Structures are given as C-alpha cells and as structure tokens.
Amino acid sequence: MDTPLEDLPNIGPALAGRLRxxxxxxxxxxxxxxxxxxxxxxxQVSPEDACSHTRLALxxxxxxxxxxxxxxxxxxxxxxxxxx
Numbered sequence: 001m002d003t004p005l006e007d008l009p010n011i012g013p014a015l016a017g018r019l020r021x022x023x024x025x026x027x028x029x030x031x032x033x034x035x036x037x038x039x040x041x042x043x044q045v046s047p048e049d050a051c052s053h054t055r056l057a058l059x060x061x062x063x064x065x066x067x068x069x070x071x072x073x074x075x076x077x078x079x080x081x082x083x084x
Contacts, residue, residue: 003027009066010057021045035062052079 005016008027016082022041024030035058040056043050053067055078060067067075 001026001028004039005030008061009064010060018042018046018049031062035059046061050082052082055079055082 003026005011005014005019005024005027008030011019011030019030019038019042022045023039024033024041033041035055038073039055039058041049042054056067056075059074063070070078072077074077
C-alpha cells in the first residue's frame with residue numbers, strides 16, 4: 001500500500017515535499033522508520049529543518065495525533081533533544 005504522506009496528521013504539502021526530498025515517499029515508509037530517523041534524514045538533507053515545530057510534527061504523525069496533543073513531558077524531551 002502506498003499511502004500519501006499527507007494522510008498523516010501534521011504532514012502538509014510542504015513537509016511532505018521535504019520528506020520526499022529526504023527519500024521518504026510514503027506514510028508506510030515514514031511509520032516504519034519512525035519519527036526520530038525521519039527527522040535525522042530531514043536534517044541531513046535540509047539542516048534548516050532542524051526546528052522544534054518539525055520535530056513535534058513528526059512525533060505526532062508517528063503517533064497518529066496532532067502535535068499539540070503530545071504529552072507535555074514528551075514535547076519537552078523532544079525539544080531538549082534538539083539542543084543536546
């Protein structure tokens with residue numbers, strides 16, 4: 001099955017395009033890799049994407065929820081991980 005990336009929460013056309021540029025073509029591939037590896041690929045291809053909004057969007061997409069619904073402790077850990 002080749003589900004479009006845009007079918008995932010938080011993944012709009014712009015982020016989907018950046019994911020595809022990083023070699024992540026489908027929602028299934030995204031979910032198999034997980035948000036951490038997908039973020040690492042994005043950063044490798046486009047270092048300017050190393051921002052907290054992108055990191056949180058990917059974490060939410062992996063979990064099938066909007067990033068605003070991520071537990072606050074998880075959001076803190078993900079954002080802290082950007083600087084660590």
